[in-house]
Amino acid sequence: MIRLVDLNKRYRTSAGVRVVLDKVNITFPSGKSVGILGLNGAGKSTLIRIIGDAEPADSGKVYSDGRVSWPLGYTGGFQGSLTARENSRFVARIYGENTRYIEDFTYEFSELGDYFDVPLKNYSAGMRSRFAFSVSLACDFDYYLVDEALETGDARYREKFRKAFEERKARASVILVSHNEETVRRNCDMAAILQEGSLVLYDNIKEAMQNYKILQTRIV
Amino acid sequence: MSGDARGLPALEAQTVSLQDIANAITVQCRVLNALILRETKTRYGEHKLGFVWAFLQPIVMVVVIYFIFSAMRTLAVSEIHFSVFVITGFVPFAMLRDTMTQCQGAISQNTALLGFPQVTTYDLILARALLEVSVLLVVFGLMMMGAGLLGIDVRCENPLGVLAACVLLWILGLGLGLIFASLTPIIPSVRQVTSQVLGRPLFLTSGIFYTADSIPEGIREYMLYNPVLHMIEMTRSAYFYEFNSIYASWSYATYSAFGTLAFGLVVHRAMRKKAIVGL
Numbered sequence: 382m383i384r385l386v387d388l389n390k391r392y393r394t395s396a397g398v399r400v401v402l403d404k405v406n407i408t409f410p411s412g413k414s415v416g417i418l419g420l421n422g423a424g425k426s427t428l429i430r431i432i433g434d435a436e437p438a439d440s441g442k443v444y445s446d447g448r449v450s451w452p453l454g455y456t457g458g459f460q461g462s463l464t465a466r467e468n469s470r471f472v473a474r475i476y477g478e479n480t481r482y483i484e485d486f487t488y489e490f491s492e493l494g495d496y497f498d499v500p501l502k503n504y505s506a507g508m509r510s511r512f513a514f515s516v517s518l519a520c521d522f523d524y525y526l527v528d529e530a531l532e533t534g535d536a537r538y539r540e541k542f543r544k545a546f547e548e549r550k551a552r553a554s555v556i557l558v559s560h561n562e563e564t565v566r567r568n569c570d571m572a573a574i575l576q577e578g579s580l581v582l583y584d585n586i587k588e589a590m591q592n593y594k595i596l597q598t599r600i601v
Numbered sequence: 602m603s604g605d606a607r608g609l610p611a612l613e614a615q616t617v618s619l620q621d622i623a624n625a626i627t628v629q630c631r632v633l634n635a636l637i638l639r640e641t642k643t644r645y646g647e648h649k650l651g652f653v654w655a656f657l658q659p660i661v662m663v664v665v666i667y668f669i670f671s672a673m674r675t676l677a678v679s680e681i682h683f684s685v686f687v688i689t690g691f692v693p694f695a696m697l698r699d700t701m702t703q704c705q706g707a708i709s710q711n712t713a714l715l716g717f718p719q720v721t722t723y724d725l726i727l728a729r730a731l732l733e734v735s736v737l738l739v740v741f742g743l744m745m746m747g748a749g750l751l752g753i754d755v756r757c758e759n760p761l762g763v764l765a766a767c768v769l770l771w772i773l774g775l776g777l778g779l780i781f782a783s784l785t786p787i788i789p790s791v792r793q794v795t796s797q798v799l800g801r802p803l804f805l806t807s808g809i810f811y812t813a814d815s816i817p818e819g820i821r822e823y824m825l826y827n828p829v830l831h832m833i834e835m836t837r838s839a840y841f842y843e844f845n846s847i848y849a850s851w852s853y854a855t856y857s858a859f860g861t862l863a864f865g866l867v868v869h870r871a872m873r874k875k876a877i878v879g880l
Contacts, residue, residue: 435715436715451718459713460639460643467642470638474631475631
């Protein structure tokens with residue numbers, strides 16, 4: 382499980398202080414995929430970055446009992462001037478995995494072909510996320526943190542990822558943030574809503590969807 | 602598994618065991634290794650001759666200084682060949698200056714990598730500093746070999762002393778680098794300050810092509826406030842049988858190097874959150 386304890390985070394912007402997390406306490410159970418819904422600007426990306434320890438919280442702690450991926454998104458974590466091959470080796474090295482294996486798996490799974498040896502800065506958004514997902518799958522994490530990016534790429538490829546995640550569900554869970562209910566409905570067992578600093582987890586995905594709908598209409 | 606992702610301790614692990622420390626050290630070494638390889642690739646790997654250029658550039662600098670300042674040769678030590686004199690000034694100086702400038706961009710040019718939980722801002726800075734000093738130590742050796750092959754006397758009196766002085770210069774550069782690396786993401790104009798306001802005056806006032814002894818009396822005591830001058834004098838005192846500086850103070854140099862490093866760590870600690878978010 383992943384447990385967030387007394388997590389606080391606020392940003393100072395020119396428009397005043399923005400509270401992203403206000404004393405958040407929540408436990409994500411193992412083996413379940415959780416979708417975190419939130420309107421644009423609610424702080425979804427910040428939350429997932431804090432869970433993945435890519436950004437410090439103001440106070441509070443994140444505990445986990447397994448290996449957590451870095452936040453997977455469009456660009457996160459990769460150097461544009463290096464090729465996919467070089468970037469995959471880098472990931473293998475910092476996670477202490479076999480470089481050869483990670484490189485080969487990523488090459489096979491991403492289906493990037495010749496582009497595998499082209500610097501990442503020349504990639505389209507879809508290719509980038511294809512690469513990011515393939516490397517993370519190669520690393521065999523217990524928790525995958527996903528930032529919106531599931532929606533990129535063509536349908537056939539999306540299906541391939543879904544299958545790969547599905548196969549790992551027994552061992553691995555996904556925490557996914559999105560503003561899109563469809564993404565959450567398709568990929569997750571539970572849902573949570575992030576709104577004005579509070580994060581509420583719903584066991585029942587239908588209930589979460591209803592509340593999210595109300596939230597959306599209220600803002601409009 | 603628990604020690605694997607730094608910063609995400611397992612629920613049960615409330616005390617720190619030896620195993621945790623061993624894990625942390627392993628992760629640290631893995632990260633530094635990966636970062637240094639990556640850094641080498643991005644800096645020198647783009648062109649076929651990139652790595653050659655890394656070694657060639659300081660050599661060209663030394664040759665240029667040699668010819669420009671050979672008119673001022675009287676300010677050096679007459680028994681020492683001026684080329685070796687310049688090498689023992691410029692290369693140690695580069696360990697300070699290049700470490701500082703490389704570290705300065707370490708955070709702002711590598712933000713993407715901070716998405717990985719193991720990679721901290723300290724790792725980014727340390728990786729660059731280590732790469733820089735390794736390249737320059739090899740350059741130092743190569744230049745001396747080259748000069749030796751040309752029949753110049755390059756015998757070294759106290760290699761460990763030379764190394765110690767170089768390490769002090771490196772630590773001073775690392776300390777300054779930490780300060781500027783923390784400030785550049787917030788105030789981008791700091792970049793100009795380091796190269797123009799700090800780099801150039803230091804180049805002229807640190808004794809790269811003259812000794813402290815040759816500085817006019819009235820000015821000397823002020824110039825000796827510059828710790829870099831001390832360190833370069835120390836390098837040469839250790840290197841040459843024929844030269845022993847009466848002005849260089851190891852304690853002053855050591856205090857300033859470690860003092861700057863401590864100050865740099867404090868500044869970095871204070872600004873780290875801002876520096877990351879500011880990007």
